[in-house]
Amino acid sequence: xxxxxxxxxxxxxxxxxxxxxxxxxxxxxxxxxxxxxxxxxxxxxxxxxxxxxxxxxxxxxxxxxxxxxxxxxxxxxxxxxxxxxxxxxxxxxxxxxxxxxxxxxxxxxxxxxxxxxxxxxxxxxxxxxxxxxxxxxxxxxxxxxxxxxxxxxxxxxxxxxxxxxxxxxxxxxxxxxxxxxxxxxxxxxxxxxxxxxxxxxxxxxxxxxxxxxxxxxxxxxxxxxxxxxxxxxxxxxxxxxxxxxxxxxxxxxxxxxxxxxxxxxxxxxxxxxxxxxxxxxxxxxxxxxxxxxxxxxxxxxxxxxxxxxxxxxxxxxxxxxxxxxxxxxxxxxxxxxxxxxxxxxxxxxxxxxxxxxxxxxxxxxxxxxxxxxxxxxxxxxxxxxxxxxxxxxxxxxxxxxxxxxxxxxxxxxxxxxxxxxxxxxxxxxxxxxxxxxxxxxxxxxxxxxxxxxxxxxxxxxxxxxxxxxxxxxxxxxxxxxxxxxxxxxxxxxxxxxxxxxxxx
Numbered sequence: 001x002x003x004x005x006x007x008x009x010x011x012x013x014x015x016x017x018x019x020x021x022x023x024x025x026x027x028x029x030x031x032x033x034x035x036x037x038x039x040x041x042x043x044x045x046x047x048x049x050x051x052x053x054x055x056x057x058x059x060x061x062x063x064x065x066x067x068x069x070x071x072x073x074x075x076x077x078x079x080x081x082x083x084x085x086x087x088x089x090x091x092x093x094x095x096x097x098x099x100x101x102x103x104x105x106x107x108x109x110x111x112x113x114x115x116x117x118x119x120x121x122x123x124x125x126x127x128x129x130x131x132x133x134x135x136x137x138x139x140x141x142x143x144x145x146x147x148x149x150x151x152x153x154x155x156x157x158x159x160x161x162x163x164x165x166x167x168x169x170x171x172x173x174x175x176x177x178x179x180x181x182x183x184x185x186x187x188x189x190x191x192x193x194x195x196x197x198x199x200x201x202x203x204x205x206x207x208x209x210x211x212x213x214x215x216x217x218x219x220x221x222x223x224x225x226x227x228x229x230x231x232x233x234x235x236x237x238x239x240x241x242x243x244x245x246x247x248x249x250x251x252x253x254x255x256x257x258x259x260x261x262x263x264x265x266x267x268x269x270x271x272x273x274x275x276x277x278x279x280x281x282x283x284x285x286x287x288x289x290x291x292x293x294x295x296x297x298x299x300x301x302x303x304x305x306x307x308x309x310x311x312x313x314x315x316x317x318x319x320x321x322x323x324x325x326x327x328x329x330x331x332x333x334x335x336x337x338x339x340x341x342x343x344x345x346x347x348x349x350x351x352x353x354x355x356x357x358x359x360x361x362x363x364x365x366x367x368x369x370x371x372x373x374x375x376x377x378x379x380x381x382x383x384x385x386x387x388x389x390x391x392x393x394x395x396x397x398x399x400x401x402x403x404x405x406x407x408x409x410x411x412x413x414x415x416x417x418x419x420x421x422x423x424x425x426x427x428x429x430x431x432x433x434x435x436x437x438x439x440x441x442x443x444x445x446x447x448x449x450x451x452x453x454x455x456x457x458x459x460x461x462x463x464x465x466x467x468x469x470x471x472x473x474x475x476x477x478x479x480x481x482x483x484x485x486x487x488x489x490x491x492x493x494x495x496x497x498x499x500x501x502x503x504x
Contacts, residue, residue, distance in 0.1 A: 088112035130154030151292075156210060160288045166200040166235055166268075169193070172281075180287040185215060188285040191273070197282055198272045202235055203291070209263040211290030212246070212271070217283035218253025224282050225250070226275040229260060232268040239270050250277040255286065264292075298324045329354075342366030363504070368422060372500045378412040378447055378480075381405075384493075392499040397427060400497040403485070409494055410484045414447055415503070421475040423502030424458070424483070429495035430465025436496065437462070437489045441475050442482040451482050462489040467498065 088101040103112035126132050126143035130153070133144050145154035160181045168177040168189065175190035177199045191197035209229060216223040227246055230239035242263040248256045263269065273282050298319045315324035329344040338344050338355035342365065345356050357366035372393045380389035380401065387402035389411045403409035421441065428435040438459050442451035454475040460468045475481065485494050 085112045127154045150290075156290055156292055158211070158213070158288050158290050160286070164201040164203055166202050168199045169197045175283075180284050183286070185285045188217065188283050190283055191281045193281050194279055195273050195275050195282060198230075198239075198270045199284070199287070200235070200239075200268070200270045201289075203267050203269070206265040206267045207289075208292030209243075209260050209266055209269065209289055210292045211257065211259055213255045213257045213286070213288040213290075214246075214248055214271075214284060215255045215286040216248055216252065217285065218251055219283070220250045221276075221278045221280045222283035223250045223252070223277045224248050224273050224275075224284065225277045227271055227273045229263050230270040230272050231263060231266045232270070235268050237268065239268075239272070241272070242266065242269075245274070253285075255288070260290075298327065338366050340366045340369065362502070368502055368504050370423070370425065370500050370502050372498070376413040376415060378414050380411045381409045387495075392496050395498070397497050400429065400495050402495055403493045405493050406491050407485050407487050407494060410442075410451075410482045411496070411499070412447070412451075412480070412482045413501075415479050415481070415501075418477040418479045419501075420504040421455075421472045421478055421481065421501055422504055423469060423471055425467045425469045425498070425500040425502075426458075426460055426483075426496060427467045427498040428460055428464065429497065430463055431495070432462045433488075433490045433492045434495035435462045435464070435489045436460050436485050436487075436494050438487040439483055439485045441472060442484050443475060443478045444480040444482070447480050449480065451480075451484070453484070454478065454481075457486070465497075467500070472502075 085101075086107045087104040088107065101112045126145075127149075129146035130143040130149065133142050143152065143154050145151070148157055150156045160183065162178050162181045165178040165181055168191065170191050170193045171177060172190040172192035175188055175192075177189045179187040180189050180199065181201075189199060212229065214224065214227070225247065227248075228241045229243040231242040232239040243260050244262075246258040271287060273284075276282050298316055313324045315321070317328075319328060320326040338357075340361045341358035342355040342361060345354050355364065355366045357363070360369055362368045362370075372395065374390050374393045377390040377393055380403065382404045383389060384402040384404035387400055387404075389401050391399040392401050392411065401411060424441065426436065426439070438457055440453045440457050441455040443454045444451040455472050456474070458470040483499060485496075488494050
């Protein structure tokens, strides 16, 4: 029995019972109104009897009847929301056993279950000027696309741009490869040699190739018989097939269209001709690609406009790029946060993030500083009166350490904790006679212990009174260090004004 029939039976029983009860009550008691209906007091009593009968018949009804919307007397209660969906309200009328619903704007259906169509079949907004048609619930929403666009959300376009052309295997005079992208069927690419021949394109960014159209000369002799699409990671690189073979018909001078699968996320592509219909060189007038709109990444939203076959994206804050694939720069090039007051510059994807460092700091994340602390000074091999080793750490070029004896001489420091020494600056007197000619850095496990060289020899120039800077490698995790002077320019005692370390 159908839902409608089952309900009709139930309602018939209810109404018959109500009429019979009314007739009996009127005959027995005479307590009827002028209209022949039960008086209010008896109606209340009889209503209780009807409730039990209605409940019994409900159990007999087939599943699917919307009893949730029915009042206890078998009628739809006005204003009872029940099965009415999406903000609609029951009207109080019964339609095939269900309360009829007054639906919110844009919704339809007995229970207002059919929503308005605002998106394409895949849930994305209709793009590129497309408009939504149909309704969700009746079937997938469909987009009515503007000319040149296809796809569930109008995200696919047929495109050709002369700027895509890169190279051909061969070409004859002015009949070059770029002619296949000029939209002019009166020009063509003449491969000037029998197959195989190829033409290479660069889309400028990764695309999904979902279709290709090719227009041959239509003269049989030079018509393409077989071709594939190939891909590479770089222009002029190694190309491998990403599509099945496609077989244009001979003697056809109009566009021939082929679906493509397997050529996803392709930037560098070749149309590789393996055979013509009569072994002559291929003539190709036009090539058009059907490119799939790339997904907007990192929370970006497609705007509905296409640039060379790719959806333009409205990117989340800080992200850029056609697909919002370029991340904001929040860290240094090595992935660490910019330190010591440095700020991130540049963007990942365009190049390594870089940190703009505060004064005195360098390194990928501003982790390196040029430092000198008088507290680091421990001892010297020799010194003259007040011209002591700590003068090299006081930031004052008017003071100096006078080693008071010819080289070799040394000055010892303690950083207080292990450090990586990546650079050193030394400021000599600039008088030639006392200028340092050669020095190394040495390390020890303890103050006053045995020191061994951890750097290569460094050679300051003579007659220079300004800072001279040297890179250091090999002196990692060093706490106790000596600057060991092996030679001066004229064998006199060394004079050193300042020493600054670059520590990590």
